[in-house]
Amino acid sequence: MRSTVAAEQHNVAKTMRAWEVAAPAPIADHPLRLVERAVPEPGPGEVRIRVVVCGVCRTDLHLAEGDLPPRRAGTVPGHEVVGHVDKLGEGSSRFVTGERVGAAWLASACGVCEYCLSGRENLCLAPRFTGWDIDGGFAEYMVADERFIYRLPAGFDDEAVAPLLCAGIIGYRALARSEIPAGGRLGLYGFGGSAHLTAQVALAQGGTVHVITRSDEDQALARELSVTANTRSDGEEFLATADRIGIRPTTRPYVFEDVDKALYDLAYDRFSGAAVILTNR
Ligand SMILES: [Zn+2]
Ligand SMILES: [Zn+2]
Numbered sequence: 545m546r547s548t549v550a551a552e553q554h555n556v557a558k559t560m561r562a563w564e565v566a567a568p569a570p571i572a573d574h575p576l577r578l579v580e581r582a583v584p585e586p587g588p589g590e591v592r593i594r595v596v597v598c599g600v601c602r603t604d605l606h607l608a609e610g611d612l613p614p615r616r617a618g619t620v621p622g623h624e625v626v627g628h629v630d631k632l633g634e635g636s637s638r639f640v641t642g643e644r645v646g647a648a649w650l651a652s653a654c655g656v657c658e659y660c661l662s663g664r665e666n667l668c669l670a671p672r673f674t675g676w677d678i679d680g681g682f683a684e685y686m687v688a689d690e691r692f693i694y695r696l697p698a699g700f701d702d703e704a705v706a707p708l709l710c711a712g713i714i715g716y717r718a719l720a721r722s723e724i725p726a727g728g729r730l731g732l733y734g735f736g737g738s739a740h741l742t743a744q745v746a747l748a749q750g751g752t753v754h755v756i757t758r759s760d761e762d763q764a765l766a767r768e769l770s771v772t773a774n775t776r777s778d779g780e781e782f783l784a785t786a787d788r789i790g791i792r793p794t795t796r797p798y799v800f801e802d803v804d805k806a807l808y809d810l811a812y813d814r815f816s817g818a819a820v821i822l823t824n825r
């Protein structure tokens with residue numbers, strides 16, 4: 545036992561690699577850079593996550609290119625984060641070290657505004673977002689508020705569950721809000737990370753899916769930001785549904801060194817399904 549503990553302690557390095565937004569620019573101009581940073585320490589109520597896989601979402605591309613203005617310098621994008629709790633901050637007790645968790649777009653909500661108090665934290669007046677307000681998962685470690693991360697269904701491996709954490713939750717929320725009846729028709733714009741997962745939920749409910757392709761980026765972004773924010777209960781419900789109906793994401797893996805290539809390929813529609821970054825494996 546002693547040697548195991550020693551080995552684990554030895555494995556936590558003092559520095560880590562992370563991809564940060566150096567200066568927002570078109571993805572072809574390499575706005576992201578790979579840097580060496582101190583491994584972050586979890587604060588009160590937070591946990592540190594050793595990242596295993598991080599999905600790539602179009603919002604990460606918008607951050608890199610400046611369509612979403614940076615809120616702080618050197619932000620690390622990535623908000624479909626799968627990893628293992630590696631250190632507990634003061635007062636953190638929801639998870640134990642080693643437990644597999646997922647971090648998603650909503651990093652925290654204020655908990656006191658009228659929206660938070662009425663179960664609509666997706667509309668919170670002072671939300672924080674992973675990979676925008678706080679550093680996200682395109683890094684070897686990140687820290688997260690333990691109240692806003694998820695336990696993940698055991699039926700999914702790390703690579704398969706990552707895209708569920710944003711693309712899946714967004715699609716699920718949009719589908720639920722569209723109120724199409726069981727057996728109804730669903731029109732999906734494009735067939736990217738979110739749509740290919742939403743289609744599986746709709747089909748499992750007996751619906752018919754029509755895929756409509758177009759390439760209007762502005763409308764796509766607007767649509768994303770109207771539905772991007774979601775609540776923790778959307779996430780919990782979707783993960784349970786995905787597990788029950790056996791959603792099978794189509795993933796396109798990239799090694800950690802190729803985060804910018806993954807974003808480039810996303811920008812130019814060079815793959816179908818969902819790109820995932822394999823970080824610590
Ligand atoms: Zn996203
Ligand atoms: Zn709030």
